Amino acid sequence: MSEQALKYLKENRDQLLTKLNEFLSIPSVSTDSVHKKDINEAAKFLETYLNDIGFDKVEVQDTGGHPLVYAQYNQAGPDAPTVLLYGHYDVQPVDPIDLWDSDPFKPEIRDGRLYARGSSDDKGQVFMHLAVFEAYMKTEGKIPLNVKVCIEGEEEIGSENLYQILRDRQEQFEADFAVISDTGMVAKNQPTILYGLKGFTGIEINVTGPDHDLHSGMYGGAVRNPVVALSHILASMKNEEEVVTVDGFYDGVEPLPEEERELIRNVEGEDYQETTGVKETVSEKGYTAKEHTMARPTFEINGMYGGYQGEGTKTIIPSTATAKITCRLVPGQDPERIQSLLEKHVYDVAPSGVTVEIKKEKLSAKAYKVEPNHPLIEKAAKSYTKAFGKETVYVRMGGSIPVVETIEDIYKMPIVLLGFGTPDDRLHSPNESFPLDSFDKGMETLAHYWAEVIDK
Amino acid sequence: MSEQALKYLKENRDQLLTKLNEFLSIPSVSTDSVHKKDINEAAKFLETYLNDIGFDKVEVQDTGGHPLVYAQYNQAGPDAPTVLLYGHYDVQPVDPIDLWDSDPFKPEIRDGRLYARGSSDDKGQVFMHLAVFEAYMKTEGKIPLNVKVCIEGEEEIGSENLYQILRDRQEQFEADFAVISDTGMVAKNQPTILYGLKGFTGIEINVTGPDHDLHSGMYGGAVRNPVVALSHILASMKNEEEVVTVDGFYDGVEPLPEEERELIRNVEGEDYQETTGVKETVSEKGYTAKEHTMARPTFEINGMYGGYQGEGTKTIIPSTATAKITCRLVPGQDPERIQSLLEKHVYDVAPSGVTVEIKKEKLSAKAYKVEPNHPLIEKAAKSYTKAFGKETVYVRMGGSIPVVETIEDIYKMPIVLLGFGTPDDRLHSPNESFPLDSFDKGMETLAHYWAEVIDK
Missing domain, CATH: 3.40.630.10 (Zn peptidases)
Incomplete structure (x- = not known):
């Protein structure tokens, strides 16, 4: 018909x-x-x-x-x-x-x-x-x-x-x-x-140091630089093996069964290098890029900024720094629980001398x-x-x-x-x-x- | 007169x-x-x-x-x-x-x-x-x-x-x-x-991953996120004790003599907390904030950016991330040598899956x-x-x-x-x-x- x-x-x-x-x-x-x-x-x-x-x-x-x-x-x-x-x-x-x-x-x-x-x-x-x-x-x-x-x-x-x-x-x-x-x-x-x-959750991290941008010659050595502090916080959340290092992040995630790995292997997927322009793919230790994208949770910084972004140099200690983070979740991960784990982690590792605030992303999904x-x-x-x-x-x-x-x-x-x-x-x-x-x-x-x- | x-x-x-x-x-x-x-x-x-x-x-x-x-x-x-x-x-x-x-x-x-x-x-x-x-x-x-x-x-x-x-x-x-x-x-x-x-030198670090911003759901797990990579690089350059962890950075720096520490102690300097709004000062391990600002070298990230900075959330893997770094130097540190040490460090720690480029700041001073x-x-x-x-x-x-x-x-x-x-x-x-x-x-x-x- x-x-x-x-x-x-x-x-x-x-x-x-x-x-x-x-x-x-x-x-x-x-x-x-x-x-x-x-x-x-x-x-x-x-x-x-x-x-x-x-x-x-x-x-x-x-x-x-x-x-x-x-x-x-x-x-x-x-x-x-x-x-x-x-x-x-x-x-x-x-x-x-x-x-x-x-x-x-x-x-x-x-x-x-x-x-x-x-x-x-x-x-x-x-x-x-x-x-x-x-x-x-x-x-x-x-x-x-x-x-x-x-x-x-x-x-x-x-x-x-x-x-x-x-x-x-x-x-x-x-x-x-x-x-x-x-x-x-x-x-x-x-x-x-x-x-x-995949499910979804996210947080925004706001780090505040001095109440205005400071001259790095006059104050460098006396105050914590919020951008440096933020880099320490972020680096502690996912390691170079692409494993999320936030306590409890993988709790409840079922291991990927061999049959499903087989299924994923057999999908003629895209050529990531060609479509994204990267020289090599990088994925979670123990998983291929296809397995990671399809069936394993991910952690991404979607945006990060603090201080001077213009041409040339501006010798300041920035007043604030911000990072926007979202995670893609798999069955077994509750978005609100993951959001709380991220928040706890950030507060736990936040260095002294700066104020760290978390905005929880309202949008989430299992x-x-x-x-x-x-x-x-x-x-x-x-x-x-x-x-x-x-x-x-x-x-x-x-x-x-x-x-x-x-x-x-x-x-x-x-x-x-x-x-x-x-x-x-x-x-x-x-x-x-x-x-x-x-x-x-x-x-x-x-x-x-x-x-x-x-x-x- | x-x-x-x-x-x-x-x-x-x-x-x-x-x-x-x-x-x-x-x-x-x-x-x-x-x-x-x-x-x-x-x-x-x-x-x-x-x-x-x-x-x-x-x-x-x-x-x-x-x-x-x-x-x-x-x-x-x-x-x-x-x-x-x-x-x-x-x-x-x-x-x-x-x-x-x-x-x-x-x-x-x-x-x-x-x-x-x-x-x-x-x-x-x-x-x-x-x-x-x-x-x-x-x-x-x-x-x-x-x-x-x-x-x-x-x-x-x-x-x-x-x-x-x-x-x-x-x-x-x-x-x-x-x-x-x-x-x-x-x-x-x-x-x-x-x-x-103090003297002065600096570098700009540019990290490039995919050739365009990627959807984090489609590509999260397959490519290295340049912002995450940059946070790892930056976090490796100065630790939480405000000690620069770049090999050779302190070579040739003479220890601060007790007479000079005395001189610095006796200067009625500014109240850093009042003028900058920070809750506490933070300085290099073993040195007061006044000693660090006046007589010890410093490392600051003056600006950092990558990915989405607007309101709300944009679930991307950014294509690039940038950090602008300057150091203030003391007698004994050659600006060009320090610049090369910074560069070498960044290339040494740069993770796979991204391209890292260094722009050397032209301005420098002993x-x-x-x-x-x-x-x-x-x-x-x-x-x-x-x-x-x-x-x-x-x-x-x-x-x-x-x-x-x-x-x-x-x-x-x-x-x-x-x-x-x-x-x-x-x-x-x-x-x-x-x-x-x-x-x-x-x-x-x-x-x-x-x-x-x-x-x-």
Whole structure:
């Protein structure tokens, strides 16, 4: 029953791309309040599109923060299943802007890729779902199953308002299963089912020494330098073998079974050196880079700063120094417990002469693992293979999607992660892009999937 | 013979302050090329003033960088000594500008202090010299001795062009002795002779990992994080006992003799906790804070940065991380040797998986020690005491004035450091200021000193 829809998608590819470009041109950066107007414009774009497709109920809902776009399609009738589709229309900041080869908000196709902030994460993938719904409506006059659409504007800043709403208004979001397209495949055109996601937590460390920057000649030797103090604290948290040296960090983490190591070895993953430009990979002692990224917890400093950053030299003892740290967690690690362990460690090792303060990152998530042999997962794998002409692989990945954990926690529904990103997409970085192959074959996968899902 | 000049300074104090404010209002920041026009304006101000005073030859000399203001006064005749007066009209950047209580380039008097960038370092002190020359010319019709004025615009960026000129045009600067007012007293209104200054060297460490910022979920566990790597490198360079742990760093440093420790103990220095806001001082194991700042070498990270610095969280593995390091040196430490030791240490400890590059700071200086019982020094001490009504103390200080070392190296002339700054001046920081007491009594000291110097 997906034939007509597939034909429609092929025939209308240019218009669809033009429409996607319109969506990507809206700089809906959620972290920065100067983009409030753009955020609202992106929500408005989705509202209009959902109405045009023919959804029964379309609402831009107030969340206390950036609005939630919510829609319902009920015309498949009470016997058809209902899917909850989650995505987000907000994007990461674009800095450093001078490293972009084209304007992040003027989409441009180069070498078979669509370059724009949000092309992969997640506006591009959200758009594909809507285009497939449009294709079904225009050709069959209906979508094969009932749909609830939930597209938020605060994913890149922690989704806190959405989590509250998911808890408060359960009826609004109840469904038979959920589908999320906010992930990637292990390689371009390699259908990939994610059966595990990492959890997430973080802290910010603020070190304060003197109450103003000091002349290093007048005060060097009398006060503790906050940047030096911070370097001591940070160096004590992960060693050169990439082992986190915070007491208790690995408590509860189950050893990686040989079968899973085998599974990971067999995934034809990306060439890290090629995609990242590093001369050699570095991973936790006893684990390969693939094992570490997919199945072992990680500790990263995302940003660190203190003192003079300009050209040349400024001979000061800085007044403050800051580090932002996040950890990716695996099953068995409770985010709040890990956060407390990090905090305790920092206070324990903090040297005298400076004041250390910890800000706990509010966003956190437990790791998530799904059953790879659930029928809805198997149907997804089948649709993938049909569209891409290649066997689907099953992997765990290092990313965190806190909303997955939240939806599971509240609704106990199966969640299918249907992602079409690729390792070269440069999410969160300059020159984010999305392959047109993923755009085409991804929509094909979705069109097949809705037909498969209702196929008894 | 200084009576008339002193009277003139008192009677014309308001006009002199107005003129100084005009000088301080010029944002002559040397580090930033947007201030090139202001740099030239500051040089022009000095040129005009020196001509108005009645100097015989006044020139704004091209240096290849910011201009040098040079002037000669020869009317004291061939039997009178010639002094070389060195100072600088350039100032440090003002960032972070929002921490200033008033505009750094709109001088403002509050609680007996003149607030402005450069009020203490060094425009205020340069101006005092010119005002005293003006006072002598207007009252006696002559200055007691011959003068060569050398006021540069590149002190805050390393004085490299001046050093070349000092070597190339020795005749231009030859004199019987040099006077520099670019230092401070150990406490407000406490006459202070500096008999030792520290040397100076530095490096910048650049660590590069991946060729772009990476998503920490996709790549955490596969690549070395440059910020983590940098924290390991930095933590290995100075320990928590404030001892520099770079091999060979202390080689050639003579132990601090008990007599000198006694001398340092007896100096009524500043209260570091009060002036810096730290809860406790921290200094090299085995040395007090005063001993460490005055007479022991120091190692400071002046700035460090890598990755995300904005609001909230950005879950990346940064592509690069940078640290700017400078050391203050004591007699026995060769700046270039220390620089090489720092470099070697960094390369030795650099972890795998990242590329580490060192930029050697071009500016460097050897430490300097003068004979405190030289007659020109003793006369300076006497003039100080006369003006301030208090015994002069003799101290070593942690600051570096590379020009001192250069002048001594080339010209072998005695150098008298006549400084009037105070520990509360916040040099290089927001809210730089200079006490009006120092302005008044400093000019009095200088007026006495020129009379003393020619007194056989």
